[in-house]
Amino acid sequence: MTGPTGIRSGRYWNDPEVTAYISHTTVDCANAFALSRWWQTVLDYTEDPDDPNEPGHEECLISSRDGHHRVLFIEVPDTKQVKNRIHFDLRPADGTRDSELARLISLGATEISDLRKPDGTGWVVLGDPEGNEFCILRSEAEMAG
CATH class of the missing domain: 3.30.720.120 (Signal recognition particle alu RNA binding heterodimer, srp9/1)
Structure with missing residues (x-):
């Protein structure tokens, strides 16, 4: 508040x-x-x-x-010179990690590292237009299911 x-x-x-x-x-x-x-x-x-x-x-x-x-x-x-020491971890409010990944890339994010695993866990490291890293995680629904 x-x-x-x-x-x-x-x-x-x-x-x-x-x-x-x-x-x-x-x-x-x-x-x-x-x-x-x-x-x-x-x-x-x-x-x-x-x-x-x-x-x-x-x-x-x-x-x-x-x-x-x-x-x-x-x-x-x-x-920016090196990897961020602090970054945002984003979780989709709606949809899936992969649909949000596609949306972010369409907005201009770049994929830095794909850490998704075959079982559906993991995340993707992205860069914003100035190269600042952030991660996209699975949605709450994906984690529950």
Whole structure:
């Protein structure tokens, strides 16, 4: 739940054992606007209508429709050099891992490594338009069946 200041409140807000929470995930990139638009399509996220992302913005923020997760894209001068140390694991909300894989590739993702197994388990490692790795997992329905 988000309070009036936009800061998360709720179950752990007053717990003295909890000292921090993740405000948003930041992605360094070359083109914040283009990459935020791409991820906005992939995740079905939105932007703040009072502070819309525009071409040329060096920082672009998108949020899940329920407001619980935010991703901030920040332009940096250096390019990606090595494998990400942190990445997104995506699970299809509808459909299958393979149908979502096809959708992501049609949007411009590139396949980096196919780690699917003959028994249907596993995942596929993809790269976004700037080469940042992320994985596509099986859907909840596929895991249950």
